[in-house]
Amino acid sequence: MIQDVQTRPVGALRPARGRVRIERPRPRRDARELLIQTGVVVLAVIVWYLFTLTPLAQNARMPGPVQTIVRFGELAVTEPFWVAIGATVLAWALALLLSIVVGIPVGLAIGRSKRAQDSTHFAIDFLRTIPALALVPLLLLLMGPSLGMVVSAAFLTAVWPVLIQSIYAGRLADPALHQMARSFRLSRWDRVRYVLTPDALAFIWPGLRLAVTASLLSTVAAQLIGAAPGIGSAILLAQLSDRTDSLFAYVLAACFLGLMINALLMWAQRKVLWWHPSMRDRTK
Amino acid sequence: MTDLSTPAIFGVTPAQAGPILSLNGMSFSYGTNQVLSDINVDVARGEFLCIVGPSGTGKTTLLQNLAGLRSPTSGSIEFAGERVTGPPAQLAVVFQDYSRSLLPWMTAVDNVALPLKSAGVSRRERHDRALIALAEVGLEGADEKYPWQLSGGMQQRVALARALAYEPAAILMDEPFASVDAQTRADLEDLTLRVRDHLGITVILVTHDIDEAVYLSDRVLVLSGKPATVAEIIDVDLGRGRDQIDTKATPEFAELRSRVYRLIRRSAAD
Amino acid sequence: MKTRKRPWARALTEIIWFSWLPVAAFVLIWIFSGMSTSFYLPSAQVVLEQTWQVWFVEGGIAENLVPSLIRLVAGFALAVALGVGFGVLLGLVRPLESAVRPLTDAARTIPGAALLPIAIMFFGLGDAMKIAMIAFISMWPILLNTIEGVRSIDPTLRSVMATFRITRRDRFQHVFLPQAMPQVFAGARIGLAISIAVMVVVEMFGTPGGIGYFIRHAQQTFRVVDMWTGLVILGIFGYLLNILFRILERRVLHWYHAMIAQAQGASA
Numbered sequence: 049m050i051q052d053v054q055t056r057p058v059g060a061l062r063p064a065r066g067r068v069r070i071e072r073p074r075p076r077r078d079a080r081e082l083l084i085q086t087g088v089v090v091l092a093v094i095v096w097y098l099f100t101l102t103p104l105a106q107n108a109r110m111p112g113p114v115q116t117i118v119r120f121g122e123l124a125v126t127e128p129f130w131v132a133i134g135a136t137v138l139a140w141a142l143a144l145l146l147s148i149v150v151g152i153p154v155g156l157a158i159g160r161s162k163r164a165q166d167s168t169h170f171a172i173d174f175l176r177t178i179p180a181l182a183l184v185p186l187l188l189l190l191m192g193p194s195l196g197m198v199v200s201a202a203f204l205t206a207v208w209p210v211l212i213q214s215i216y217a218g219r220l221a222d223p224a225l226h227q228m229a230r231s232f233r234l235s236r237w238d239r240v241r242y243v244l245t246p247d248a249l250a251f252i253w254p255g256l257r258l259a260v261t262a263s264l265l266s267t268v269a270a271q272l273i274g275a276a277p278g279i280g281s282a283i284l285l286a287q288l289s290d291r292t293d294s295l296f297a298y299v300l301a302a303c304f305l306g307l308m309i310n311a312l313l314m315w316a317q318r319k320v321l322w323w324h325p326s327m328r329d330r331t332k
Numbered sequence: 333m334t335d336l337s338t339p340a341i342f343g344v345t346p347a348q349a350g351p352i353l354s355l356n357g358m359s360f361s362y363g364t365n366q367v368l369s370d371i372n373v374d375v376a377r378g379e380f381l382c383i384v385g386p387s388g389t390g391k392t393t394l395l396q397n398l399a400g401l402r403s404p405t406s407g408s409i410e411f412a413g414e415r416v417t418g419p420p421a422q423l424a425v426v427f428q429d430y431s432r433s434l435l436p437w438m439t440a441v442d443n444v445a446l447p448l449k450s451a452g453v454s455r456r457e458r459h460d461r462a463l464i465a466l467a468e469v470g471l472e473g474a475d476e477k478y479p480w481q482l483s484g485g486m487q488q489r490v491a492l493a494r495a496l497a498y499e500p501a502a503i504l505m506d507e508p509f510a511s512v513d514a515q516t517r518a519d520l521e522d523l524t525l526r527v528r529d530h531l532g533i534t535v536i537l538v539t540h541d542i543d544e545a546v547y548l549s550d551r552v553l554v555l556s557g558k559p560a561t562v563a564e565i566i567d568v569d570l571g572r573g574r575d576q577i578d579t580k581a582t583p584e585f586a587e588l589r590s591r592v593y594r595l596i597r598r599s600a601a602d
Numbered sequence: 603m604k605t606r607k608r609p610w611a612r613a614l615t616e617i618i619w620f621s622w623l624p625v626a627a628f629v630l631i632w633i634f635s636g637m638s639t640s641f642y643l644p645s646a647q648v649v650l651e652q653t654w655q656v657w658f659v660e661g662g663i664a665e666n667l668v669p670s671l672i673r674l675v676a677g678f679a680l681a682v683a684l685g686v687g688f689g690v691l692l693g694l695v696r697p698l699e700s701a702v703r704p705l706t707d708a709a710r711t712i713p714g715a716a717l718l719p720i721a722i723m724f725f726g727l728g729d730a731m732k733i734a735m736i737a738f739i740s741m742w743p744i745l746l747n748t749i750e751g752v753r754s755i756d757p758t759l760r761s762v763m764a765t766f767r768i769t770r771r772d773r774f775q776h777v778f779l780p781q782a783m784p785q786v787f788a789g790a791r792i793g794l795a796i797s798i799a800v801m802v803v804v805e806m807f808g809t810p811g812g813i814g815y816f817i818r819h820a821q822q823t824f825r826v827v828d829m830w831t832g833l834v835i836l837g838i839f840g841y842l843l844n845i846l847f848r849i850l851e852r853r854v855l856h857w858y859h860a861m862i863a864q865a866q867g868a869s870a
Contacts, residue, residue: 399761399764399765400764400765401761401764401765419764419765419766419767421767423765424765424766425761425762425765425766427758427761427762429758432756432758432759433758433759433761433762435759435776435777435780436857436858436861437780437781437783437857437858438776446766446768446772446776447766447767447768449772450766450767450768450769450772451767478857478860478861480860480861480864480865481864494766498766504765
């Protein structure tokens, strides 16, 4: 969900590194909304606690909110915890980087040529439907339960949205802007930097968003399946040693990680796409 | 085949007297910003009333109030003898942007029949009524087409047919011909006149085009100023059976046109 | 670039452009895998022969693929029902959507794999767990897209609904739902891809049966060729499902595609 752009009063122009930015007033209902949301979260936690009292939860040895938080706190001061988090973030970032470095240039190039699109159409269509996680057993055989295996699996999942959106960008990026850039005789580098890139970025961005979350999901899943170091294997270990509280603590950690990455994404989106029409009308 | 020429079907029985629509001291403000002030007018049954005014005077706001989408902040609007608190059942609206007022996933005939479905009319009957309405606006044969397969003028005809099939006592039109080319506009204007003459319904049309207002109406209501009030209600005595060329060539037409234009110019200068 | 070729020549050119790469790739793979000495990368010929043998001759389709398919369809259908159902609700009732947003944000960012042990905790290792996982994880893109689709009602259309006094039911059936359909399908397409991935993963952990289990089990018992046959079948299976989905989409959204095509043609 895209949140409202914040703070300054309407019409306040503030140069930001050479770019003009018009800020919008924060809607009055923000405070009230936040209150309600907090209330709902508290309610959810209470429901969780009550649920742990049921025989079903008791049988499954499900930990309650307090237990989970406590265990989380215990783990958060140990080294293995942060090693697991670190390994996950590292794998996620590498896979994402690879996806960008491979996906965007290749996608843009394909997008610009109809022949290239035709040639690769079937291949892309076919390959993207293969779940990369199904390849983990194979990757395990080839690379063992290593960082490389995890990154490969995550890359093979995350590259597709980036590639496909980049193809769109190559194909549909506004020709009027190209012409304008050329008519102003901007140097090629300037052209790329000021016109083509922002314009293409608007197309590519949804793919990047998907790739960010897909990379995280695949990273943890690959770690789980292949017992490679990271949150995934920590969860697996917790389950095997029947420590349900550790299990939940790590799930919570994964959740926090996901939320932080999401927040990062939203911040980046505001910075990068502040000009885009879909971002301008944020008064929902 | 139902005979649409009997005024009784459209809720206008000759015996009924009294205006179909009454605005009594009607005002409207958005918060502290007053847009409309003390509008008074009675619209007779079967009358063709055009509302004109400079852009931004609040014609749209007035229309929204008439349609029951907003409520006046003071004063009242009465339709068919009852106070308007929501969209009246006997009023149909034709919007300016036809491409966004028709449902693209439904054929023309289904679009026309939808309000009838909500009104509880049987499938057979509403289909028939829709076809008749489409024929009335000159679109027989286009019923199975989708709106986006039709030209702008034809789409607006579908919107008009939808209003007609609804069998309202009055039709409200919001700058309905602003988005079509001049030739289509002339055709649609004449169509509207024909329909009114044929069916005896009341038409209230909001427009910024002065020629159109004078050509179509029995009376022209000129809005002016900020906040908008009734500058004048001008009687248009050009009779029935108007013609795009002949009527517009008469000195009476020119005189009326100038009157309206002057009023608007004067109020715009204020 | 219009050349003066005859229509059949033009069609042939198209076919060639679309097929040369896949064909060349296949040939290259055939040749190079045949020369492969790695135990883990068997020759394509052997893999294809084994695929035929295991899956078609020995009834592998019925034994492993069909159960997978059934679970997938069940899970995906549930995902669509939940996603559209809640999507419409949250889309139309804004205060509700904003109130539960922290919960939905959290729920959809939890990596699905992290949920697997929890699902096993409550549902065991059987079909219930697998279907629940598929449904829960796949429903989010559908949910989010439905919310967007339902909210993107044109204000003019709203006025039309109001002035013609369209009933609530008719509004839902004839306006909100069709309006949201393109978005719903976009979400469902993503949901389908996710469903397939989740299906494979849960089968690697749950009770025996299904294509995920087959692949995992083959890997664990070092039957590398069998593992590859599983991957081949999975690839074909996924691809066919997507084609089916696209056919369905073209049917339901025929008005939408035609409308877009018309608009593009007009502005060309």
